[in-house]
Amino acid sequence: MSYTYQGTIYSIASPVQSISVNKNNVSVTDKNGTKLISFTNVNDSKSFLAWVYQS
Helix, strand or coil: CEEEECCEEEECCCCCCEEEEECCEEEEEECCEEEEEECCCHHHHHHHHHHHHHC
16 A cells, blocks of 8 residues: 655555654654654544544
C-alpha cells in the first residue's frame, strides 16, 4: 500500500510491526524496514495514522 504526501510516495508493506509518533514525525517499521515521515502539521500526521490503521 502506498501513501502520497506533498508529492512523495511512501510505501508501507504489511504487516506493520511498529509505529512511533512524535508530534509531526511518524516512524513506521514494516517488513521492509523503518521509514521516517515528517509532516508539516499534526492534522496531516493524524490523517496518515488513520489511513494506516484502516489498511
